[in-house]
Amino acid sequence: MVRSWALSVDLSRSLAYAAIALALASLLLLIVELRRRQRGGGVVVAATGIFATSLLSLAVLRPATVMSRGSMVGPRLIVLADRSRSLDLPGDEGTRRETLNHALQRLKAAAGQARLRVLGFGEGPAVPWDPSSPVDVAPAVHSDLGAALASLAALPEERPASIVVLSDGRLDRPGEDQAGAAVQDALRGLRVPVHTVSLAHTVVPDASIRAVRAAGAAVAHQPLPLTIQIGCDGGLSCDDLTVSARELIDGGPPALLASGIAHVAQGTATVELTITLDRAGSRIVEVGIQSPSGDTIPDNDRRLLAFDVARDRVRVLHVAGRPSYDVRALRMWLKSDASVDVVAFFILRTQGDDVNAGEDDLALIPFPVHELFSEHLPSFDAVVLQDFNAQPYELLQHLPALARYVEHGGGLIMVGGPDSFAGGHYAGTRLADVLPVALESATTSAAFDLAPFKPNYTDVARSAPALRPLRSFNGDALPEMAGANRVGEARPGSSVLWTHPKLRTPSGAPMPILALGEKGDGRAIALAIDGTYRLAYSALGSETAGRAHAALWDGLLGWLMRDPRYEPAQIELEHGCLAGVPLSLKVRPLPGSEGALNVEVAHLEGRQVVVRQQPKTVKGGEPLIIDVGKLEPGGYSARVWVGTGPSTRKDFACERGGDEWADSRPDEARLGDIARSNGGEFLRAADAGRVPLPPATEVAVERHVNPLLPSWAWTLLAALSVGAHWIARRKTGLA
Amino acid sequence: MSRRSSRRDFLTDATLLGLGLLALPRRAHAFGEDGAFNPRPLLTGRSSFEGVRATAPARWARELVNRTSAPARLAPTPVRADDDALWSEPFAFLSGDAPLAPFTDSEIAHLRRFFAEGGVLFVDDAAPETGVFSRDVKRELARVLPDAAPIALGTEHVVFRTFYFIRRPYGRLEGPPKLEGIVRGGNAQVIFSSHDLGGALAQSPGGMWSVPVTPGGEVQRERAIRLAVNIAMYVLCSNYKDDQVHAPFLMRRRAVDVQ
Numbered sequence: 001m002v003r004s005w006a007l008s009v010d011l012s013r014s015l016a017y018a019a020i021a022l023a024l025a026s027l028l029l030l031i032v033e034l035r036r037r038q039r040g041g042g043v044v045v046a047a048t049g050i051f052a053t054s055l056l057s058l059a060v061l062r063p064a065t066v067m068s069r070g071s072m073v074g075p076r077l078i079v080l081a082d083r084s085r086s087l088d089l090p091g092d093e094g095t096r097r098e099t100l101n102h103a104l105q106r107l108k109a110a111a112g113q114a115r116l117r118v119l120g121f122g123e124g125p126a127v128p129w130d131p132s133s134p135v136d137v138a139p140a141v142h143s144d145l146g147a148a149l150a151s152l153a154a155l156p157e158e159r160p161a162s163i164v165v166l167s168d169g170r171l172d173r174p175g176e177d178q179a180g181a182a183v184q185d186a187l188r189g190l191r192v193p194v195h196t197v198s199l200a201h202t203v204v205p206d207a208s209i210r211a212v213r214a215a216g217a218a219v220a221h222q223p224l225p226l227t228i229q230i231g232c233d234g235g236l237s238c239d240d241l242t243v244s245a246r247e248l249i250d251g252g253p254p255a256l257l258a259s260g261i262a263h264v265a266q267g268t269a270t271v272e273l274t275i276t277l278d279r280a281g282s283r284i285v286e287v288g289i290q291s292p293s294g295d296t297i298p299d300n301d302r303r304l305l306a307f308d309v310a311r312d313r314v315r316v317l318h319v320a321g322r323p324s325y326d327v328r329a330l331r332m333w334l335k336s337d338a339s340v341d342v343v344a345f346f347i348l349r350t351q352g353d354d355v356n357a358g359e360d361d362l363a364l365i366p367f368p369v370h371e372l373f374s375e376h377l378p379s380f381d382a383v384v385l386q387d388f389n390a391q392p393y394e395l396l397q398h399l400p401a402l403a404r405y406v407e408h409g410g411g412l413i414m415v416g417g418p419d420s421f422a423g424g425h426y427a428g429t430r431l432a433d434v435l436p437v438a439l440e441s442a443t444t445s446a447a448f449d450l451a452p453f454k455p456n457y458t459d460v461a462r463s464a465p466a467l468r469p470l471r472s473f474n475g476d477a478l479p480e481m482a483g484a485n486r487v488g489e490a491r492p493g494s495s496v497l498w499t500h501p502k503l504r505t506p507s508g509a510p511m512p513i514l515a516l517g518e519k520g521d522g523r524a525i526a527l528a529i530d531g532t533y534r535l536a537y538s539a540l541g542s543e544t545a546g547r548a549h550a551a552l553w554d555g556l557l558g559w560l561m562r563d564p565r566y567e568p569a570q571i572e573l574e575h576g577c578l579a580g581v582p583l584s585l586k587v588r589p590l591p592g593s594e595g596a597l598n599v600e601v602a603h604l605e606g607r608q609v610v611v612r613q614q615p616k617t618v619k620g621g622e623p624l625i626i627d628v629g630k631l632e633p634g635g636y637s638a639r640v641w642v643g644t645g646p647s648t649r650k651d652f653a654c655e656r657g658g659d660e661w662a663d664s665r666p667d668e669a670r671l672g673d674i675a676r677s678n679g680g681e682f683l684r685a686a687d688a689g690r691v692p693l694p695p696a697t698e699v700a701v702e703r704h705v706n707p708l709l710p711s712w713a714w715t716l717l718a719a720l721s722v723g724a725h726w727i728a729r730r731k732t733g734l735a
Numbered sequence: 736m737s738r739r740s741s742r743r744d745f746l747t748d749a750t751l752l753g754l755g756l757l758a759l760p761r762r763a764h765a766f767g768e769d770g771a772f773n774p775r776p777l778l779t780g781r782s783s784f785e786g787v788r789a790t791a792p793a794r795w796a797r798e799l800v801n802r803t804s805a806p807a808r809l810a811p812t813p814v815r816a817d818d819d820a821l822w823s824e825p826f827a828f829l830s831g832d833a834p835l836a837p838f839t840d841s842e843i844a845h846l847r848r849f850f851a852e853g854g855v856l857f858v859d860d861a862a863p864e865t866g867v868f869s870r871d872v873k874r875e876l877a878r879v880l881p882d883a884a885p886i887a888l889g890t891e892h893v894v895f896r897t898f899y900f901i902r903r904p905y906g907r908l909e910g911p912p913k914l915e916g917i918v919r920g921g922n923a924q925v926i927f928s929s930h931d932l933g934g935a936l937a938q939s940p941g942g943m944w945s946v947p948v949t950p951g952g953e954v955q956r957e958r959a960i961r962l963a964v965n966i967a968m969y970v971l972c973s974n975y976k977d978d979q980v981h982a983p984f985l986m987r988r989r990a991v992d993v994q
Contacts, residue, residue, distance in 0.1 A: 321804070322804040322805055322806060323772075323803075323804070323805045323968065323971035323972045323975075324770035324771060324772075324805070324806055324971065325770040325771070325772075325824065325825060325971070326770045327770075327971065327972070328825065328970070328971050328972065328973060329825075331972065331973060331975065332853060332973060335973070335974075342978070343978070344975055344978055346972060346975060347804050348803055348804055348805070348898060348968065348972075349802075349803055349804055349898075350804050353801065353802055353803055353804060354801050354802060355802050355803075355899075356802060356957065357899060357961070360900075361899055361900055361961075362898065362899060362900070363896035363897065363898060363899060363900050363976055364898070416766075417766070418766065448766060450766055481766070481769075482766040482768075482769030482770075483766025483769070484766070529766075530766055530769070530770055531766070531769055531770060533770060533825075534823075536852055536853070537822060537823050537824055537825055537852065538822070538823055539819055539822070539823070541822070541852070542819065542822040542848060542852070545848070545851060545852060546851075546852040546853065
């Protein structure tokens with residue numbers, strides 16, 4: 001117990017001071033009065049006056065003794081430690097992460113009674129974090145101090161006495177300009193000093209791509225200007241650097257999109273490159289520079305950027321060997337969709353036809369096969385070859401290019417007819433390799449079968465999103481077809497949706513009629529019949545007013561173009577992908593999906609599968625988190641499929657440092673500005689122990705107040721002393 | 736007919752000849768005749784399709800097969816307007832030379848669905864001198880498609896260039912310089928001819944033309960056949976020749992023709 005005095009039992013401090021001031025003023029008046037009078041007896045008057053004033057004041061205040069028991073509580077200190085990837089960059093001694101640990105140790109050692117709470121900042125709100133913990137926690141891909149401070153200001157808990165920020169200063173937020181004011185805004189009135197501790201100040205020799213900015217969203221076939229900012233610091237000699245932008249292609253070497261020269265002046269250069277991405281969906285573009293000699297961080301000389309390429313309109317090349325009702329129905333459907341641009345070429349006349357007219361009387365144009373399949377092919381999103389014989393129209397020589405087009409992300413639909421598949425001389429060609437069914441060379445008569453039949457749905461088809469629209473109209477019912485092309489086995493990985501009820505492949509399996517397959521970046525569909533128009537024109541078609549035909553082609557073209565509505569699942573990255581950091585994928589199967597969900601992650605360039613997850617059971621389309629593990633830098637493709645159905649994929653890139661390594665220079669100026677503008681101090685890591693700490697606060701847990709005398713005693717003594725003073729004044733002639 | 740070969744058309748010939756297409760056997764046109772152009776005569780009421788013009792649909796199909804790459808059913812069979820079979824194909828051909836009985840409710844319902852599914856009807860007046868058939872068909876089609884009325888189809892319409900360049904329609908008679916049509920959703924779903932196209936196409940079993948063509952004789956018959964081919968191509972390809980990629984080329988050629 002600690003004994004102490006209290007001036008008053010119940011008066012507030014201000015009233016107590018007012019009473020004392022009044023007493024002092026009374027004594028002052030008494031002194032002035034006694035100095036002015038000439039007669040004796042002043043000592044008695046003064047003594048009684050002082051005594052009376054004192055007792056009167058004590059009667060008003062009523063002092064007391066206080067017996068208390070309590071403890072000293074240190075100030076609450078929030079330490080915000082940078083947990084971004086940039087801490088793995090070189091610092092003054094070792095990495096910045098090592099410097100952070102040392103600085104934190106110094107701070108803890110100097111904290112004394114201060115209550116330290118260490119939080120990490122990176123993405124979003126500040127989170128509890130122990131940098132020295134052996135637990136493997138993924139570094140953040142951002143360094144958002146602003147969000148962390150804002151989260152502190154919003155916490156409904158004891159406000160901190162001060163905040164200490166440990167960072168290299170290379171922050172996403174606040175930006176370089178007005179960093180201090182931005183921190184004030186982030187704290188939203190939480191007026192506490194913010195001290196900053198710099199984890200590095202040495203600029204290492206490093207050339208890097210500091211930023212890549214795209215002017216707008218990436219749209220397929222539309223030129224996209226990229227502004228590339230390049231930095232060169234730390235005494236590195238960089239004059240002219242070659243900058244290139246390449247697209248990572250599934251299963252092939254990167255394709256050069258654009259290149260230029262960066263003229264480095266005063267440690268920086270800016271280059272404008274315009275790229276055109278022809279394929280929609282997630283695309284990986286590598287932007288890189290030549291590493292100059294002496295570059296200590298070569299990992300940031302190339303950036304892998306994931307572009308989610310949108311499609312303004314689907315550009316379809318529709319080539320038909322002859323006009324028929326099936327061609328007509330497909331054309332009418334393509335033309336009815338405002339989001340589809342159709343470029344159509346139909347062979348209306350062959351050399352065997354007797355037109356009985358001069359060429360000038362014919363409204364026919366030459367089929368520009370070379371122009372279409374060499375110059376313009378990349379500008380199309382999908383190619384439909386409908387009952388088209390490759391041999392007479394010189395398409396054979398372009399089939400390798402058409403196959404590459406598919407492998408690089410294009411879509412292909414081969415629609416049946418006598419001149420399609422083996423009957424169209426596609427067997428044994430490069431194009432046959434990208435089809436989802438095998439083709440065998442055959443005589444014309446053996447290339448197709450003319451027995452009428454109704455295709456059968458497979459089990460895969462019943463859960464395939466591409467056929468859901470059609471099945472919503474017709475269920476398992478399909479119209480009778482007049483015949484079918486003879487095709488071989490379904491290729492591994494392809495999905496057979498319809499089969500022939502009687503014909504068999506060499507292995508004895510039902511012959512595929514409709515099959516979907518992927519090859520490289522692209523997709524291909526084999527439809528070995530020429531009668532889908534019967535979904536509109538037949539007794540069955542009339543039941544749906546012809547909408548079943550549109551529903552079939554909606555699904556097929558949608559799947560070909562990776563429309564999310566027809567994908568078996570959506571794949572998202574839980575966080576950005578950093579090399580060496582565990583990666584998780586969030587997979588959302590299509591509602592209603594059921595079965596075993598398979599996940600495979602492969603290198604884009606070499607297609608080597610790096611991760612193959614054990615199947616997980618999907619029920620009701622609930623999202624699943626798939627732990628992929630740690631990956632090396634590069635472009636990857638994650639492929640997901642349910643059961644034996646068609647797969648969906650997402651391309652993504654893993655970088656060693658990402659944005660956090662783009663600019664390796666520490667930014668002490670920004671940390672200094674933050675400290676100065678928020679009443680704190682800026683220190684370097686070596687001085688972390690000198691962070692100013694507020695004093696500890698005593699907190700009482702038990703307190704007893706005892707008045708020195710009861711109130712009536714003080715009142716009696718005051719009255720007696722005032723009376724004595726009055727008598728003394730009267731005897732000396734004072735009023 | 737002239738068979739001049741211009742420099743502009745060299746590519747076509749080179750493409751086809753260079754690959755020895757002539758040496759190839761005649762191709763199969765489809766799986767059977769499925770999907771082939773089928774000029775089905777449309778029968779309404781108690782009408783039947785007989786007389787000299789009964790051979791016209793087969794001749795139409797034969798001319799299409801001989802002149803173009805399009806497949807056609809060489810022995811078209813009539814279809815009744817109140818038969819569900821009307822919906823199994825997107826084309827029918829209504830011809831007559833006498834007053835037309837009012838459509839029954841079932842015929843109206845069937846035709847309405849036929850048009851709703853994108854069907855095309857060619858109406859050929861075999862007696863344009865009287866115009867009675869055309870008048871009655873328009874009256875009845877107004878009951879089927881009350882929201883649409885016939886309009887003139889001049890040479891700017893794609894049907895005049897789907898295969899041949901045609902400057903005006905011809906049939907057994909020279910008739911009016913334009914066709915008429917009911918256009919719905921940008922497509923002519925009904926095409927009216929007052930030229931007796933069927934009369935120009937009709938042949939006897941011995942291969943002789945059944946009906947003389949006036950006033951242009953055989954030249955006019957050839958033009959009538961070209962119109963029939965173009966109508967078939969319109970049914971099979973719709974407005975393919977209006978596509979932007981073709982328009983500049985066709986416009987250039989037309990300018991040359993005019994000069």
